[in-house]
Amino acid sequence: MPKVLVSDKLSETAVQIFRDRGIEVDFRPELGKDKDKLAEVIGEYDGLAIRSATKVTPTILEAAKNLKVIGRAGIGTDNVDKAAASKKGVIVMNTPFGNMVTTAEHAIAMMFAVARQIPEASASTHAGKWEKSKFMGVELTNKTLGIIGIGNIGGVVADRARGLKMKVIAYDPTLSEEKIAQKGAEKVDLDTLLARSDFITLHTPLIDATRNILSRENLGKTKKGVRIVNCARGGLVDEAALAELLQSGHVAGAALDVFAEEPATENPLFGLPNVVCTPHLGAATSEAQENVALQVAEQMSDYLLTGAVTNALNMPSVTAEEAKVMGPWIKLADHLGNFIGQMTDEPIKAINLLYDGVVSQMNLEALTSASVAGIMKAVNPEVNMVSAPLIAKERGIKISTTKQDKSGAFEGYIKLTVVTAERERSIGGTVFSDGKPRFIQIKGINIDAEIGQHMLYTTNRDEPGIIGALGQTMGGNGVNIANFTLGRSKAGAEAIALLYVDAPVPEDVIAKLHQTGLFQQIRALEFDVG
């Protein structure tokens, strides 16, 4: 039974879902703030469910010996070292839509709050002062709202702002003018947004390209009297520069839900007039917390129990249905890769995959990842579908895929070719109607080989006596052959044999086969057929 740790304050709904799905779950939200304790216990778990308090560092991942999936009940995953997770083969998933509306509403609320100085007016009224003339505000109607990053949340903000009769402009380099127009905004460049906006709201992830996007220089390009709203991530704004511009009167107000350092107990913006602050409450509604807890628990359970992958940031999606249909093909892709991986001792330059027939209509990204993982598992058993493409990229291995639909004798097949400086190796395989993967071609020679845990691969010149030599040497040394496949390109040319045996072929048996002088290549191979 898989075991999941919840190390942040998730709704109890998540715990219930894990239990209902038959997953053992420990609810320990205090661990999100205790990295040493988390490192101590994480080794026991297959899944880790978090919000933003838990920092999943390389140290935590190093200790996470059994971890398969990290589920973020929310959107931002900047608290997870995704590169380290991918390298360890751990899937990182989030819930991209569960708190989108709630966070957009918070941004709108913050915009109103800063336009009308509501928090300060409220505090003053609570204090028994009746400072009616002190809190003069501005209308939102007809004002220009500049949205930096108009993805899911920015899109909802645009929609609500249009309802408030604001003019909406947006800077988002990855979206087309048309797409931004569909969201009700005009696409502009950053300088134009800075110059035209009465209000600026940020809705990008915190990545290298967006870190400090509202830098001192860019804040200096804004319209006098601008108001800034940040409900995305702290590092997007230069807080010290913003504080100075607020004090100089260039910026009329700021509303911040997120800070460079969190929890924020000290900040250059604290205490300044017309700065509205909330403690990272963007996603803090009961509706959003139910949504994200439910979604993350379902997604993590699906992955741990069925292999279905949804909303993963470091792995292609695989639906539960796909996982079922593709299961044998994924296994085949893994075996094909593993065959070549075990045959290849020299550095790999390129991996080419050809998908033909039914398999060409499947999720090829997942199949390719499985194949690449199969190759790499031959030298590092820790590699899996998540980490393999990353490792291949790091090593400069070029991966290409081709699909076609002319499988002929088979419903579909996969052909894997691996290129090294010395040679090209290829192997083809299919899945029979019994759901069993089989090798059907090696080096262009047709065969029909059942795949077993222990196998022996030999190449020889096609001449009499090979079967006898193989049978005698194996049998004479107590190695039972479960299945024997032969193939040759033409009579007298190169031939191959693939034997499926009941136990690993001992070194001394391989030496004896070599002594016969009949074989060019002899390799004992092991496959994970579980």
Ligand SMILES: NC(=O)c1ccc[n+]([C@@H]2O[C@H](COP(=O)([O-])OP(=O)(O)OC[C@H]3O[C@@H](n4cnc5c(N)ncnc54)[C@H](O)[C@@H]3O)[C@@H](O)[C@H]2O)c1
């Ligand atoms: N305050 C909170 O509690 C809270 C809650 C939810 C999400 N968030 C944060 O809000 C942010 C946005 O979330 P989302 O779900 O809308 O993400 P999203 O991925 O749907 O949208 C982000 C948008 O930013 C754009 N972008 C990327 N690089 C950019 C750049 N250099 N300049 C301008 N735009 C760029 C992307 O193209 C994308 O359209 C994330 O950082 C998330 O962590 C905060």
Ligand SMILES: O=C(O)[C@H](O)COP(=O)(O)O
């Ligand atoms: O990225 C998010 O989803 C938000 O920042 C919410 O974070 P939280 O779940 O820690 O409140």
